[in-house]
Amino acid sequence: DQQVKQNSPSLSVQEGRISILNCDYTNSMFDYFLWYKKYPAEGPTFLISISSIKDKNEDGRFTVFLNKSAKHLSLHIVPSQPGDSAVYFCAARRYGKLTFGQGTILTVHP
Amino acid sequence: GAVVSQHPSRVICKSGTSVKIECRSLDFQATTMFWYRQFPKQSLMLMATSNEGSKATYEQGVEKDKFLINHASLTLSTLTVTSAHPEDSSFYICSARDNRRGETQYFGPGTRLLVL
Numbered sequence: 617d618q619q620v621k622q623n624s625p626s627l628s629v630q631e632g633r634i635s636i637l638n639c640d641y642t643n644s645m646f647d648y649f650l651w652y653k654k655y656p657a658e659g660p661t662f663l664i665s666i667s668s669i670k671d672k673n674e675d676g677r678f679t680v681f682l683n684k685s686a687k688h689l690s691l692h693i694v695p696s697q698p699g700d701s702a703v704y705f706c707a708a709r710r711y712g713k714l715t716f717g718q719g720t721i722l723t724v725h726p
Numbered sequence: 727g728a729v730v731s732q733h734p735s736r737v738i739c740k741s742g743t744s745v746k747i748e749c750r751s752l753d754f755q756a757t758t759m760f761w762y763r764q765f766p767k768q769s770l771m772l773m774a775t776s777n778e779g780s781k782a783t784y785e786q787g788v789e790k791d792k793f794l795i796n797h798a799s800l801t802l803s804t805l806t807v808t809s810a811h812p813e814d815s816s817f818y819i820c821s822a823r824d825n826r827r828g829e830t831q832y833f834g835p836g837t838r839l840l841v842l
Contacts, residue, residue: 657838716769716771
């Protein structure tokens with residue numbers, strides 16, 4: 617039972633454009649959502665998070681949007697840079713534990 | 727800040743041997759650490775939650791006698807894979823929760839285990 621889903625395995629974007637990464641979840645009891653960036657053979661790096669009581673959080677080029685009624689969150693990166701190329705995981709928290717999506721490979725072309 | 731280290735980064739062992747992986751929070755204290763496993767092209771799967779000074783809690787389907795967890799101090803948790811077999815080969819990642827930072831989990835760089 618995949619409670620957190622990232623339905624797009626990959627995304628390709630031109631440098632300078634916006635990258636939009638999507639994530640859906642099924643459990644309405646999740647209280648916190650996070651986005652992580654990961655390179656192969658490395659641990660995930662925390663990017664940005666949002667509480668379930670909010671609908672938007674912004675940090676520099678990264679903005680996370682939460683639509684609770686649709687059980688959907690998205691990460692916007694603008695402008696995208698080649699260094700943003702990595703695997704992006706969304707994660708949802710309940711009782712302090714994280715459940716991860718499958719990840720989306722983002723490639724930003726120069 | 728919020729640096730988590732893991733050692734070793736890579737280990738190759740023979741089937742039947744035990745392997746210990748260390749996870750350290752370098753600049754903060756972590757009463758709670760987590761151990762994950764990631765198979766190729768799959769997501770991170772939580773194995774267990776490690777609490778300082780108490781027994782770890784394991785996720786369903788994870789054998790506690792095979793994956794021994796010890797959280798002896800506020801900065802160190804260890805995972806020991808006992809009697810390792812080839813199917814235990816995976817990427818093991820720990821995380822530590824810094825309660826000063828809104829309970830965000832910070833991850834270590836991971837340990838690649840290959841059991842021959």
